Amino acid sequence: MSTLTIEKLTVGYGDGAPVLDGLELEVPDGAVVALLGANGAGKTTLLRSLMGLAPVRDGRVLLDGTDLTALSTEDRVRRGLALVPEGRSVVVELTVAENLRLGTCWKKGRKNKGPAREAAVGQMYELFEPLARRRDAAGHTLSGGERQMLALARALVGEPDVLLLDEPSLGLAPLVVAQLLGVLRDQAAATGLTVLLAEQNVTGALSVADRGVVLSLGEVVADRPAAELAADPALRHAYLGF
Structure with a gap:
């Protein structure tokens, strides 16, 4: 499968302040990475920018070392990216x-x-x-x-190489959420699928993720193994609200 690399990514709309400001992140081959943060942290904007749906001011998006930044959304899909948007x-x-x-x-x-x-x-x-x-x-x-x-x-x-998901559990019953997250975990383990999962359901996301990445105001403030992040009360209280 494939490694997704984000280098100094700056994304903004119009003349306003950037939503993402020099963000750097690597999603390793075959890993499930939970993308966490409060509303407005930049999670959806990051996923949209990876698919070519949000205006990138600076930085690069790489898939296995190949620069995708100038490609259309359709070409990114053909290269192996897939997005399940919110809704x-x-x-x-x-x-x-x-x-x-x-x-x-x-x-x-x-x-x-x-x-x-x-x-x-x-x-x-x-x-x-x-x-x-x-x-x-x-x-x-x-x-x-x-x-x-x-x-x-x-x-x-x-059969994408990298799957991007934006709030897949939003508004769903707990049993359905557990089933969906379980399928993601099993597919990643069975096929080597690389997953970047943006979620408000922090506990559920960290339960199936290898790593957790916390965004705040468009920047990465934590990038740790999922179990370690879940066990850090100070970080959870400061950025995740529980």
Whole structure:
């Protein structure tokens, strides 16, 4: 899989102060990294900038040493990045099966037709059993938890090298959250998938992460093993609110 490297990244909108200011971070090959911080810390902006969706003023985004900074969002996806944005983004007019087949179109350097595509979709049904039961249902009829499962499955079915997730647990029941985070952990362990997970659910995120990175006002203020970060009460109280 791939290592994601962020070098002195400065991102801002219009003439305002930068949201991210010289941020540096490395997400190692096959690691699950929890990106933590209060609202407004810059988590969503960081994920959007990695996908070419936010204006970068300075710095670089590298994937296995290759500079992606000037590439379009589509080209970044073709290189192996995938984003699951906040808000359970699915095509609500399409069925579950159609959404998943759409996701296979982005399989990087792999066959995406016929048996290979159906096998990839079938694997998602094994990971997310509720989707298998509702494969012919339109996206707009799904529950919030089912939509989030579908958004995650649609990203995974394209077999990305690096998966970026923005608040996947937002508004979901604890049991659904546990299932989603468990799938992420298992997929990373089984396939070497590299994951950068932005979450307000600090306890849940750290329970599946190898490392935790805390943002505050657009800067990294802590980058530690997840267990060590979870056990530091001073840091939790100062930046994470618990």
